[in-house]
Amino acid sequence: MRIFIAIALFIVCFGSILFIFWKQEVKFSLPTPVxxxxxxxxxxxxxxxxxxxxxxGKPLYIHFYNYDCPCSRFNMKEFELMVAKFSDKVNFLAIVESSGETTSNxxxxxxxxxxxxxxxxxxxxGALAKELGIYSTPQAVLIKDNKIFYKGNYNKARFCTSKNTKFAEMALQALIKNESPPDFPLLATIPYGCELPSHSRQESGLSNLFNF
Structure with missing residues (x-):
């Protein structure tokens, strides 16, 4: 009997570890569901x-932030540095969402x-996110002359630590220099991270419509 209890406890503990690993690491390394x-x-x-x-008067840099997304929180240091470095050359705007019942505050x-x-x-x-085709965070949108100059990820790494793949900053530097948008790999434009709360709510609402 003790053997069965020990096996059951092992399965529960191992399953819990796998769930935590999935929730904190693996799912953020996969593309966000479209x-x-x-x-x-x-x-x-x-x-x-x-x-x-x-x-x-200036190009516009839009930063999408989700309070409940760990990727957004880890990304803030990089965004703060960009604001400090480039705010005299471009307008910065933060668009914020939360998974709470209201995001008004x-x-x-x-x-x-x-x-x-x-x-x-x-x-x-989520109206602005929808109009700009954004459904994940952290994401950046650069607008110049009322056109999308860049739309995509900040970095290939969750913690924004890879200096060679700072996609958003590289795009911003090209914009400031009046150059064409860099030719980035798909890794720059396929959203990774957390689904925006507004999209989650919309998807949930659509599902409920068909649950009779």
Missing amino acids: PSNLEIVEQGDSVKLPQLSNFI AGKEFKEKYELNIPTISDTD
């Missing part, structure tokens, strides 16, 4: 959003926590 209702927005596409009409909390002195929008219903 939403069924995704609107495709690609490099070179025109962007006309009323919410962005105040950003004129998420933008305010973001500004108070990081003190970046940049405009911040709480994308409560």
